[in-house]
Amino acid sequence: xxxxxxxxxxxxxxxxxxxxxxxxxxxxxxxxxxxxxxxxxxxxxxxxxxxxxxxxxxxxxxxxxxxxxxxxxxxxxxxxxxxxxxxxxxxxxxxxxxxxxxxxxxxxxxxxxxxxxxxxxxxxxxxxxxxxxxxxxxxxxxxxxxxxxxxxxxxxxxxxxxxxxxxxxxxxxxxxxxxxxxxxxxxxxxxxxxxxxxxxxxxxxxxxxxxxx
Amino acid sequence: xxxxxxxxxxxxxxxxxxxxxxxxxxxxxxxxxxxxxxxxxxxxxxxxxxxxxxxxxxxxxxxxxxxxxxxxxxxxxxxxxxxxxxxxxxxxxxxxxxxxxxxxxxxxxxxxxxxxxxxxxxxxxxxxxxxxxxxxxxxxxxxxxxxxxxxxxxxxxxxxxxxxxxxxxxxxxxxxxxxxxxxxxxxxxxxxxxxxxxxxxxxxxxxxxxxxxxxx
Numbered sequence: 470x471x472x473x474x475x476x477x478x479x480x481x482x483x484x485x486x487x488x489x490x491x492x493x494x495x496x497x498x499x500x501x502x503x504x505x506x507x508x509x510x511x512x513x514x515x516x517x518x519x520x521x522x523x524x525x526x527x528x529x530x531x532x533x534x535x536x537x538x539x540x541x542x543x544x545x546x547x548x549x550x551x552x553x554x555x556x557x558x559x560x561x562x563x564x565x566x567x568x569x570x571x572x573x574x575x576x577x578x579x580x581x582x583x584x585x586x587x588x589x590x591x592x593x594x595x596x597x598x599x600x601x602x603x604x605x606x607x608x609x610x611x612x613x614x615x616x617x618x619x620x621x622x623x624x625x626x627x628x629x630x631x632x633x634x635x636x637x638x639x640x641x642x643x644x645x646x647x648x649x650x651x652x653x654x655x656x657x658x659x660x661x662x663x664x665x666x667x668x669x670x671x672x673x674x675x676x677x678x679x680x681x682x
Numbered sequence: 683x684x685x686x687x688x689x690x691x692x693x694x695x696x697x698x699x700x701x702x703x704x705x706x707x708x709x710x711x712x713x714x715x716x717x718x719x720x721x722x723x724x725x726x727x728x729x730x731x732x733x734x735x736x737x738x739x740x741x742x743x744x745x746x747x748x749x750x751x752x753x754x755x756x757x758x759x760x761x762x763x764x765x766x767x768x769x770x771x772x773x774x775x776x777x778x779x780x781x782x783x784x785x786x787x788x789x790x791x792x793x794x795x796x797x798x799x800x801x802x803x804x805x806x807x808x809x810x811x812x813x814x815x816x817x818x819x820x821x822x823x824x825x826x827x828x829x830x831x832x833x834x835x836x837x838x839x840x841x842x843x844x845x846x847x848x849x850x851x852x853x854x855x856x857x858x859x860x861x862x863x864x865x866x867x868x869x870x871x872x873x874x875x876x877x878x879x880x881x882x883x884x885x886x887x888x889x890x891x892x893x894x895x896x897x898x
Contacts (some may be wrong), residue, residue, distance in 0.1 A: 479712050486764075487705060504751055506758045507731050509697040525761065526754060533750065604768060619862035619869045623849070630879065631849055631898055639847045643683040 484629050486600075488573035489525035494539040497530070524574065528581050544575055546588050549595040556602040558626060564566040565601055565623040572600065572629050607634055614638070617645040701762065704728060706896045708769045712772065713897035714848055714883050717776045717784065719771075719777055720795040728766055735759055781809065782828065799866050849898040850879050850886045861885055 490508070501514035504526075511522045519539060520569070522530075530536040542548070555565045568574065575596055583589040607630060614621065623631065696791055707721050739747075740754050777784060777798060784790055786808055794802065818826045855874040861881050873879055878898060889895035 483712075485697065486761075487709075488762075490701070490705075500692060501751065504754055505737055507728075507762055508701050508758060529757060530750075530753060535750070539702060555816050604759065620871055620885075621878050622871070623878050623880060626878065628898060634848065642880070668717065 478635070479632055481629065482630065484570075484632055485573045485577075487628070488558050489523065489528070489577070491524050491568075491570055491574060492521050493524050493525045493527050493541065493574075494521050495536040496539060496585075497529060497536045501533045524577065528577060531585075538578060538585045540578055540582075541568070541574065542639060543571070544578065544586065544592065546591045546595050549592060549599055553595060553599050553602060556599065559629050560606070560628050564606060564630075565613045565665070566625050567627060571627055572596070588598035604633075611637055611641060614641050614645070617648070618642065685805075688838055689834070700724060700727065704762075704765050704840055705767065708772065710890055711769060711772045711776070714886075714890075715776070715846060716883060716887070717773060717780065717790055717793060719793040720798065722795060723767065725766060726797075728762060732762055732766070746792055760894075770889060771870045773798060774801070778805065781805060809833045845882050848883050850877075850884050850889065850895050851898045852877050852889075852895045854894040856889060857888075859885060 484624070496519050497514040497516055499514065500516055501512060503512040505516075508523065510562070511526065513538075514519060514520055527536065527538050527571070531538055552565050554569060559565075569663050578586060578594055579589055585593055603626075607626065610623075611634070626634065707718070707724065707858075710718055719737060733756065736759060739752055739759070742752070773794075777794070781802060784794070791799065791802075803840065814826070818828070850873075852873045852875050855875045857885050858870045859873050859881075861869045861871050864884070871879065871881075871897075886895065887898065890897065
């Protein structure tokens with residue numbers, strides 16, 4: 470039997486699957502009635518009139534050449550390069566705000582609808598630069614965890630980025646926690662002394678908040 | 683994590699947000715070792731909806747519904763069924779792994795569905811009999827009991843890493859949260875809506891149950 474942890478963890482494929490539920494605009498090239506799905510009603514589909522549908526539906530129509538996909542406003546070379554600059558100019562601050570599924574949506578559209586994107590090769594290159602910078606920031610943040618900490622705030626990371634950070638971060642936190650626990654066991658006799666040297670709550674919060682911020 | 687997703691951008695759309703809830707509970711189950719309360723209403727609701735939609739697809743197929751529309755409906759049915767099946771499978775895997783623990787914990791036992799409890803009830807004697815026949819029967823009598831604690835006082839089937847770290851996403855403002863109740867040093871954090879915090883499951887659990895946060 471696989472261990473609980475292995476069988477349970479979210480896989481990249483599952484995160485991609487969830488990303489396919491995000492809504493996106495398409496321009497149909499065929500006329501279709503309203504499609505009554507469990508998720509909701511989509512359509513009617515009129516030729517040339519934009520309509521909002523889940524990504525998986527857009528991809529399915531695109532693959533059968535029944536629509537053109539309108540890329541999200543953030544998926545242009547200019548906007549991604551702006552984010553790259555922002556990340557580059559703030560190497561010591563947190564991550565830049567992006568769509569929670571930016572990489573999955575961009576990859577999917579680059580794969581099936583590159584003809585609907587302006588300069589897809591440049592977009593791909595810009596996305597790779599962005600991903601490199603963000604991964605490097607997250608890795609740097611991981612190295613900043615140098616002691617036992619009860620929490621770490623990780624704002625503005627995409628779901629896929631969180632998923633890749635999960636294993637290494639949890640391992641680091643658990644290792645420090647277990648080291649600290651063994652120290653506590655050894656020092657139980659001197660608890661009285663320790664309590665006088667307990668750092669203030671504010672200092673403790675400042676120390677833990679520094680991570681990733 | 684971005685607070686506003688594409689979904690929020692299209693608020694005028696007629697969306698069934700229960701699909702998102704089902705996905706949320708699936709991810710909650712997948713991202714912690716503990717077993718969470720069974721979502722009876724959601725699961726049975728979606729099972730009925732899938733059955734109804736399937737019958738509609740079949741009925742209309744005989745009429746004049748376009749093949750492409752039918753295919754799209756079937757694709758969506760498969761996607762919803764995947765969420766349902768994965769939710770149930772994840773819980774079954776947990777039940778199998780933590781059977782002895784669940785057997786003793788009344789609160790968590792009450793969180794199982796009737797079918798899950800029945801499954802666990804049938805599985806328990808099968809596993810104990812198997813252990814007894816394969817090796818316990820050959821041990822001295824005082825070492826045969828399955829609920830004996832080991833040298834480190836760990837009972838069998840315990841979820842030893844129940845209090846692991848998790849990624850908590852605040853769907854509402856959570857205010858001041860005490861992040862390590864067991865620590866001699868009190869540590870609190872103010873969690874706003876849309877923030878992601880990595881903390882102990884024991885801290886996150888309360889917020890998962892009242893749905894003011896979910897796991898990622």
